Amino acid sequence: MAHAITTQVIIDGSKNTIIKVNIKGDTGDATELTNYVIFDASAYLTASTSNKLCRIQYCLNGFTAELFWDATTDIPLISLAKDHPQDHDFINDCMGFGGLVNNAGTGITGDILITTTGLASSKHDGFIIFYIKQREVPLVS
Numbered sequence: 461m462a463h464a465i466t467t468q469v470i471i472d473g474s475k476n477t478i479i480k481v482n483i484k485g486d487t488g489d490a491t492e493l494t495n496y497v498i499f500d501a502s503a504y505l506t507a508s509t510s511n512k513l514c515r516i517q518y519c520l521n522g523f524t525a526e527l528f529w530d531a532t533t534d535i536p537l538i539s540l541a542k543d544h545p546q547d548h549d550f551i552n553d554c555m556g557f558g559g560l561v562n563n564a565g566t567g568i569t570g571d572i573l574i575t576t577t578g579l580a581s582s583k584h585d586g587f588i589i590f591y592i593k594q595r596e597v598p599l600v601s
Contacts, residue, residue: 462489472505475594482585485585487581493525519586525540525577529568535564
């Protein structure tokens, strides 16, 4: 069998998207997730290449992951540690800087990719909750 990845849509609005992704490892699948599209921007109403990550909550049991903004050359977004629930709020933290902007260049898609390390076990599982906001880009006159 393959690793099981399921997505629950919590909010799919014109400006905000919140999804919960569940990941379940499979002992019979020794491969890692590599550049797997975990957030497909075109699947949601935000459908924008200029989305930003406002908050991420996650708990990965037994494996780690790297997230990237998808582009011709993928841009690192954030590293996710294993075995410790985490909540990174890039809007309401003490600095309140407004989120992690998609700074990918050529070939930007708005998608978020995941690459895992150590997922190949049925005992390894986790979840990631993405809070995505469509970035408001000023109009050029």
